[in-house]
Amino acid sequence: EVQLVESGGGLIQPGGSLRLSCAASGFIVSTNYMSWVRQAPGQGLEWVSVIKSGGGTNYADSVRGRFTISRDTFKNTLSLQMDSLRAEDTAVYYCARVDYSNSFFDSWGQGTLVTVSS
Amino acid sequence: SSVLTQPPSVSVAPGKTATITCGGNNIGAKSVHWYQQKPGQAPVVVIYYDKDRPSGIPERFSGSNSGNTATLTINRVEAGDEADYYCQVWESSSDQYVFGSGTKVTVL
Numbered sequence: 001e002v003q004l005v006e007s008g009g010g011l012i013q014p015g016g017s018l019r020l021s022c023a024a025s026g027f028i029v030s031t032n033y034m035s036w037v038r039q040a041p042g043q044g045l046e047w048v049s050v051i052k053s054g055g056g057t058n059y060a061d062s063v064r065g066r067f068t069i070s071r072d073t074f075k076n077t078l079s080l081q082m083d084s085l086r087a088e089d090t091a092v093y094y095c096a097r098v099d100y101s102n103s104f105f106d107s108w109g110q111g112t113l114v115t116v117s118s
Numbered sequence: 119s120s121v122l123t124q125p126p127s128v129s130v131a132p133g134k135t136a137t138i139t140c141g142g143n144n145i146g147a148k149s150v151h152w153y154q155q156k157p158g159q160a161p162v163v164v165i166y167y168d169k170d171r172p173s174g175i176p177e178r179f180s181g182s183n184s185g186n187t188a189t190l191t192i193n194r195v196e197a198g199d200e201a202d203y204y205c206q207v208w209e210s211s212s213d214q215y216v217f218g219s220g221t222k223v224t225v226l
Contacts, residue, residue: 044202045218
């Protein structure tokens with residue numbers, strides 16, 4: 001059974017850094033495209049970043065240069081390093097697996113809340 | 119990147135049909151996927167590649183896509199279908215994933 005469990009969320013001051021992790025089971029992270037998707041309170045879904053099976057990455061314009069996606073092959077985990085955080089980064093962050101055709105998200109974690117506030 | 123426009127809300131009586139649209143420039147040329155999200159829960163894909171249903175999703179859910187509009191249809195709506203629904207595409211030009219603005223379906 002595919003399972004994704006996020007951790008690392010919390011309250012952080014503007015300008016600070018936070019690292020999110022996503023522990024995967026039931027499949028191998030490094031052989032799949034993996035993404036982070038976020039949802040601000042009361043708002044819609046926003047794609048954040050993707051890491052491809054070949055290691056390439058891409059980011060939403062709103063986070064490029066501040067966020068870094070990575071994976072740990074041995075631990076079978078996905079991470080998101082978030083620097084220079086802003087109030088508008090406040091959201092629930094979901095880890096999601098991209099399907100075999102790299103087009104949609106077929107499995108999601110339960111999410112972890114990041115609150116950026118002084 | 120693409121802008122995907124959805125109606126903010128749709129209200130439907132039990133047993134009737136709910137129709138949720140997702141508008142975008144020439145969206146018919148792209149593959150559209152639909153997610154259901156209930157309060158406090160992660161999204162779940164209900165339709166992928168315009169019209170395919172994952173196992174476990176009732177046949178009452180169907181999708182279509184043509185021209186500038188993709189559509190998610192829920193037949194014989196039940197109280198348990200009350201949720202937010204999002205369309206999504208992969209934008210090849212920017213290699214990014216784009217979500218629609220979301221539609222709240224209320225069962226009267």
